[in-house]
Amino acid sequence: MGPTPTPVSSLSSSSSRGMNTYKGKKLFTPGPLCTSPAVKQAMLVDLGSRGKQFMACTTYVRQSLLEIAQVNPEDYTAVLLQGSGTYCVEAVLQTTSPRQGAKVLVLVNGAYGQRMGKMCKHAGLEMTLLEFPEDQPIHVPTVERLLASGERWTTVSIVHCETSSGVVNPVEVVGHLVRLHQPQAALIVDAMSSFGAIPVDIDGAGIDYLVSSANKCLEGVPGFSFAICRKQHLLSCQGNCRVLSLDLVDQYITFESTGQFRFTPPTHTIVAFSTALRQYQASGGLQARAERYKENRAILVEGMKQLGFKQLVAEKDSGFIITSFLVPKHEKFDFKELYSKLSDKGQVIYPGKATKAECIRVGNIGHLFPEDMRHLLTCMEEVLRDMGLPIPLP
Ligand SMILES: Cc1ncc(COP(=O)(O)O)c(C=O)c1O
Known part of the structure; x- marks a missing residue:
């Protein structure tokens, strides 16, 4: 499922002149990814x-x-x-x-x-x-x-x-x-x-x-x-x-x-x-990029753990690009609802792509920083509570 850009609810005067009518989101996906201004x-x-x-x-x-x-x-x-x-x-x-x-x-x-x-x-x-x-x-x-x-x-x-x-x-x-x-x-x-x-x-x-x-x-x-x-x-x-x-x-x-x-x-x-x-x-090449992504992922993984999510892949085999979390076994968990409520808050995650296990995927590459990961986790908790799920998840 690919995220559809949400047109800003009312067209501004500039949009009627053919300007951008889309509102950017934070993309925690394997691509397209966020880019710098x-x-x-x-x-x-x-x-x-x-x-x-x-x-x-x-x-x-x-x-x-x-x-x-x-x-x-x-x-x-x-x-x-x-x-x-x-x-x-x-x-x-x-x-x-x-x-x-x-x-x-x-x-x-x-x-x-x-x-x-x-x-x-x-x-x-x-x-x-x-x-x-x-x-x-x-x-x-x-x-x-x-x-x-x-x-x-x-x-x-x-x-x-x-x-x-x-x-x-x-x-x-x-x-x-x-x-x-x-x-x-x-x-x-x-x-x-x-x-x-x-x-x-x-x-x-x-x-x-x-x-x-x-x-x-x-x-x-x-x-x-x-x-x-x-x-x-x-x-x-x-x-x-x-x-x-x-x-x-x-x-x-x-x-x-x-x-x-x-x-x-x-x-x-x-x-x-x-x-x-x-x-x-200018920002330090491969080493600096790897460090930022590692930090992004560490924040994500710790926060998701506190929410009760479990990972598909053992930590020793996981890189620091994207993480698959197993879908919690709870009747109120519905990926489509989670996706859409997070998207309404400007946060885009991805469905799993593993064939044998039901997962959600959260990426941390692209123009994303530790504060973005923390904000995603806050939104995730709000949405899970809104869906009536217990925290930590069972
Ligand atoms: C490892 C790998 N191979 C191939 C692709 C396909 O790339 P694209 O979606 O840009 O065609 C992707 C996309 O995320 C990927 O992660």
């Missing part, structure tokens, strides 16, 4: 996609992403792609799969891993889905047994933070095992909700493609996604992609030769992202 402000400019200003902005964004990824620009490149994160995951799967003989191993412990499997199915790619329980990280010895079995895959893919539960997978350990047992395979990491806050040694772990998007930990607005790609591998994929718009090699070659996107770029989103990147660096 400066990021929103940055979009108030129309730039031509072939103009010097916009091309310089694109170059700055691509270079900055490599710096954040801590990879050598000699070996890696950042390829931007129009569309949400799913588009870029699909583009990487398509681009790395040869037209003949492709075989993809997908490691799955949640909805986003399942989605990669679905992408392979849509593309008619042969695949192996290795599934694990959704409340735990993938089981490394089981993965290693399969990798060492003698079977060969052209691509291995894994999600870093499974945002459907909050579990963080040991992608670097898996990376080393893939390089050891499947040296020929492209290794893809979907780091959508973790890039910029949870560090990954991309080159050291043998990762060929790491995917994320503008509106996650780097706090831009939605509209494009990107892959940090090992150049040598990317260039070996020419001619693979069956979908023109998802062809990452073509996109890369065009960026390099013209400095431009192939098709209409989300100019406002890219400009906003360059502001988000400057704010990210």
Whole structure:
């Protein structure tokens, strides 16, 4: 269920002239996420996609992403792609799969891993889905047994933070095992909700493609996604992609030769992202972002515990991006009512995405601060009491 923006009850005179009629909310969700006033402000400019200003902005964004990824620009490149994160995951799967003989191993412990499997199915790619329980990280010895079995895959893919539960997978350990047992395979990491806050040694772990998007930990607005790609591998994929718009090699070659996107770029989103990147660096980069998110989550988890909520995932396996709380077993608990009453107070949470356990999810990434988490908890308590639920919950 996606939250619908609530039009401000009465249209103001400015709204009748076509101005914004929507009232912003605090988004405790896996995306879209809250952005800073400066990021929103940055979009108030129309730039031509072939103009010097916009091309310089694109170059700055691509270079900055490599710096954040801590990879050598000699070996890696950042390829931007129009569309949400799913588009870029699909583009990487398509681009790395040869037209003949492709075989993809997908490691799955949640909805986003399942989605990669679905992408392979849509593309008619042969695949192996290795599934694990959704409340735990993938089981490394089981993965290693399969990798060492003698079977060969052209691509291995894994999600870093499974945002459907909050579990963080040991992608670097898996990376080393893939390089050891499947040296020929492209290794893809979907780091959508973790890039910029949870560090990954991309080159050291043998990762060929790491995917994320503008509106996650780097706090831009939605509209494009990107892959940090090992150049040598990317260039070996020419001619693979069956979908023109998802062809990452073509996109890369065009960026390099013209400095431009192939098709209409989300100019406002890219400009906003360059502001988000400057704010990210000025506020202390990855370490500072991780600290803020950790603090946000600590406040959330403690407050939710006091209200009586229990977590789906053991603390040792939870990252600090998003938390799944089990739905309390009480006849008066109704997620839709909770969601809508919280939303009326300007607080947006999310339904669970775990398939086997009923949950609610609360994220703490985006332009959110400790005081926002405290305010959410106050609102949560008010709404639960209003619904007639006992505190602490049973
Ligand atoms: C790990 C992961 N992969 C993929 C996606 C899909 O991204 P999008 O919704 O931007 O298409 C998400 C979205 O939250 C995600 O968290």
